[in-house]
Amino acid sequence: MRGKAVVTGLGVAAPNGLGVEEYWRATLGGRTGIGRITRFDPTNYPARLAGEIEGFVAEDHLPGRLLPQTDRMTRIALVGADWAFADAGIAPGDLPEFDMGVITASSSGGFEFGQNELRALWSKGGQYVSAYQSFAWFYAVNSGQISIRNGMRGPSGVVVSDQAGGLDALAQARRQIRKGTSLVMTGAIDASLCPWGWVAQLAGGRLSTSDDPEHAYLPFDARARGHVPGEGGALLVLEDGEHAERRGARVHGEFAGYGSTFDPRPGSGRPPGLRKAIELALADAGLEPDGIDVVFADAAAVPELDRVEAEALAGVFGPRGVPVTAPKTMTGRLYSGAAPLDLAAAFLALRDQVIPPTVHTDPDASYDLDLVGPEPRPAALGTALVLARGHGGFNSAAVVRTATG
Amino acid sequence: MPATTFTAEDLRRILREGAGADDGVDLDGDILDAEFEALGYESLALLETGGRIEREFDITLDDDTLTDARTPRALIEAVNARLSASAA
Numbered sequence: 001m002r003g004k005a006v007v008t009g010l011g012v013a014a015p016n017g018l019g020v021e022e023y024w025r026a027t028l029g030g031r032t033g034i035g036r037i038t039r040f041d042p043t044n045y046p047a048r049l050a051g052e053i054e055g056f057v058a059e060d061h062l063p064g065r066l067l068p069q070t071d072r073m074t075r076i077a078l079v080g081a082d083w084a085f086a087d088a089g090i091a092p093g094d095l096p097e098f099d100m101g102v103i104t105a106s107s108s109g110g111f112e113f114g115q116n117e118l119r120a121l122w123s124k125g126g127q128y129v130s131a132y133q134s135f136a137w138f139y140a141v142n143s144g145q146i147s148i149r150n151g152m153r154g155p156s157g158v159v160v161s162d163q164a165g166g167l168d169a170l171a172q173a174r175r176q177i178r179k180g181t182s183l184v185m186t187g188a189i190d191a192s193l194c195p196w197g198w199v200a201q202l203a204g205g206r207l208s209t210s211d212d213p214e215h216a217y218l219p220f221d222a223r224a225r226g227h228v229p230g231e232g233g234a235l236l237v238l239e240d241g242e243h244a245e246r247r248g249a250r251v252h253g254e255f256a257g258y259g260s261t262f263d264p265r266p267g268s269g270r271p272p273g274l275r276k277a278i279e280l281a282l283a284d285a286g287l288e289p290d291g292i293d294v295v296f297a298d299a300a301a302v303p304e305l306d307r308v309e310a311e312a313l314a315g316v317f318g319p320r321g322v323p324v325t326a327p328k329t330m331t332g333r334l335y336s337g338a339a340p341l342d343l344a345a346a347f348l349a350l351r352d353q354v355i356p357p358t359v360h361t362d363p364d365a366s367y368d369l370d371l372v373g374p375e376p377r378p379a380a381l382g383t384a385l386v387l388a389r390g391h392g393g394f395n396s397a398a399v400v401r402t403a404t405g
Numbered sequence: 406m407p408a409t410t411f412t413a414e415d416l417r418r419i420l421r422e423g424a425g426a427d428d429g430v431d432l433d434g435d436i437l438d439a440e441f442e443a444l445g446y447e448s449l450a451l452l453e454t455g456g457r458i459e460r461e462f463d464i465t466l467d468d469d470t471l472t473d474a475r476t477p478r479a480l481i482e483a484v485n486a487r488l489s490a491s492a493a
Contacts, residue, residue, distance in 0.1 A: 064425035065445055068453075127460045130423075131453035 005174040006403055007252045008244050009088025009237030010344045011080035013189060015051030015230045015331045020087065023341075024348045027356045028376045032330045034213045034228050039193050047207040049216050050193050051230025051332030069132035070145065071110025073191035073231070077142040078149055080235040081185050085150070088237040089249060090183075092150035101154035101181050102147045103173045104235075105165030105188035105336035106139040107390075111197035113137055118196070146185055146235075154181045162390025163298070164260065166233065166339030167398045171258040173238045182243040187340035191231035201229055204391060206302055214360050217333075219299035219326050220306050220371055222364040227301045230328075233337020234344040241403075252347035256383075257285025257399030274298075274387070274395040275312035281385065281397035282316075289317050291383055292399070294355050296342040298387040299326035299333075309387065310367035319368040323379065326371075327356040339388035343400060346384035350402050354378050409462060409492075411484040413437060416454075416477055423457045424450035437478040448472070458484055464491055 010020050015033025017023030026033070033051045042048040058067060058075040066078065081102075085092060092100060114137040120128040135141050140158040147156050155176040159168045166188050173184035192201070201207055208226040210216035217228040244251055259280025261273030282289060295317075298309055313324060327345050328338055345356055355377040363371040383401040390396075417432050426432050427445030436444060441451060448471075455471045458464070464487045474480035 063428045064421075065427050065450075066425065068423060068425045069449075127456055131449050131456060134449070 003178070004241030005177045005238050005255045006241045006244050007236050007255060007343070007347060008239045008249045009084040009090070010252060010347065011083030011087065011235040012341065012344050013053055013056065013076045013080050013232040013234070014341055015053055015232060018053065018055060019083065020344065020348070024345070027327050027330060027345060028354065030330070030357050030359050030374055032213060032359060033230065034216065034330070034332055036211070037193065040195050045198060045202065046209050047202060048211055049208065049213055049228045051228060051334070052193060053191070053232050066145070068130070069136055071113035071136050071141070073110055073189050074136070074142050074145050076191060076232065077104065077189040077235065078145055080189055080233070081146045081150065084185065084235040084237045088239070090237070090247070092152060095182060097151045097153045099154055099182045100150070100152035101173070101176050101184040102143040102152050102156045103159070103169050103176065103184055103186045104143045104146070105159045105161070105169040106142060107160065107162050107165060107190050107335035108192045108197060108200065109139045110137040110141060111192035111200070112194040115194050115196035142189060150185070152185065154184070161394040162392065163333065163335050163338050164388045164390035164394035164396040165336040167258065167386065167388045167396035168260060170236070170238060170255055170340070170343065170398060171260070174255055174258070177238060177240050183237060183239045185235060186238050187233060187235040188336035189233040189235070190335040190337045193229070193231050206300070208301070217301050217329055218361045219297065219301040219329065220310065220363045220367050220369055221361045224301040224303050224306055228332040230332030230334045231337070232331065232341065233334050234340040236340060236343060251403040253350055253400050254403050255398065256401045257281040257283070257287065258397070259284060260394070260396040263393035263395065272308045272312070272395070273393070274308055274389065275315050277395040277397040278312060278316050278385065278387070281399050285399035285401070287383065287399060289321070292317070292322055292385045293379065293381045294349065294384045295322055295324045296346055296384060296386040297324050297326045298389045299328055300389065305389070306367065310369055314368050320370040322370065323355055323377065324369050324371050325355050326358045326361070329359045329361060339386055339396070339398070342386045342388070343398065346386055346400050349384060350381050350400070353381055355381070409488055411458070411462060411481055411488060413477065413481060416481055419454055419457045419461070420446065423453040438476050440475050441477070462488060464488060
């Protein structure tokens with residue numbers, strides 16, 4: 001496994017399941033985590049559904065010193081990192097501290113923490129704003145807190161490119177592994193289901209205003225009307241292949257290919273960049289299109305964007321040329337957390353030789369997609385392609401495959 | 406005698422509210438002469454603690470007060486000195 005970056009640990013926190021196996025059971029069972037918002041009263045907002053994580057009690061997992069200084073997304077990320085380490089069969093103390101990095105993605109930062117402090121500022125005054133607001137809202141805070149908690153002082157940072165960031169973080173982690181770092185904690189957790197975060201998301205104009213959890217988020221369906229947001233994502237231990245081999249690690253698979261592009265400016269007449277990102281990722285993995293066994297779609301559920309994705313897939317793989325799935329129909333779109341969760345699902349799909357379902361969607365025939373339906377589909381799987389697009393023109397694609405010696 | 410006194414109990418409560426408590430530290434134990442750092446409180450925790458003392462007791466602490474007071478006892482004394490000064 002020389003020169004390869006392999007995933008040896010998964011930590012999952014999703015609206016339809018906390019922890020890898022609970023998420024996977026729920027996903028294969030078609031169980032949705034989408035429902036009416038409970039975190040605040042959504043009655044007077046135009047969009048009222050979200051994928052909320054249930055049953056996460058930070059106090060059960062984290063020391064008291066961390067609670068006053070962390071947003072919900074950071075608490076979930078810290079626990080997700082703990083789970084990923086445990087799954088990797090490694091403790092952070094096992095490695096030299098400068099040989100481990102943390103590279104996560106973020107799309108919005110710690111909104112709920114920031115909302116509370118802004119409220120304190122305008123209702124009581126500056127003296128009432130927490131000193132921890134200085135970093136608790138910040139995009140890089142999940143990386144920073146994971147680094148501090150686990151003593152990981154190697155190459156670290158954050159990438160911010162909306163939903164595409166979830167793959168861009170893995171790519172950046174792989175660069176650092178190629179430069180000699182043995183292990184990088186990577187992936188992303190986003191969580192901004194609070195009134196301030198909600199109005200920011202509403203401003204993007206892509207939220208579904210349906211009140212029916214079964215009809216709100218319908219990518220590739222003629223009834224597509226925007227997406228339902230969710231919270232959560234996944235942390236992954238990305239490790240140098242030789243390092244993993246030396247310690248006899250169980251390997252989920254290889255992060256084998258990556259490509260990213262940026263869309264041309266509107267009106268330029270040039271084509272969207274997604275297809276090129278797919279082609280770059282395939283070339284990076286050394287694969288032809290027929291070497292991809294399943295695609296985890298970005299699944300915007302905005303008709304124009306669904307069209308772009310379907311055309312990119314048909315262009316590369318041919319009409320109905322590859323099975324396509326969107327298990328995020330059960331979680332909502334998790335922004336930077338979405339693609340790391342899809343990567344985790346892809347590795348589990350490779351393990352169990354089954355493609356997770358896409359629920360509720362009745363695909364429009366004109367998209368020419370072989371969209372996996374509401375039941376899991378058994379299949380011989382050795383590779384998967386994961387797609388993620390970020391607001392404003394980010395396109396990223398990643399190829400994962402079963403680890404081979 | 407100042408009208409208000411800042412007690413060790415006040416400090417314990419404010420530390421818990423503003424910065425939390427380290428699981429390995431018994432704040433209710435004999436902490437008065439332990440260094441804040443050994444109790445798990447870094448400079449930002451003390452900044453938050455100072456801010457909460459200021460607004461609750463309606464005083465202003467000099468920037469140096471928080472950096473110079475390395476133990477709970479020293480901070481309690483400094484706060485009470487400030488309270489006496491404002492009461493005078």
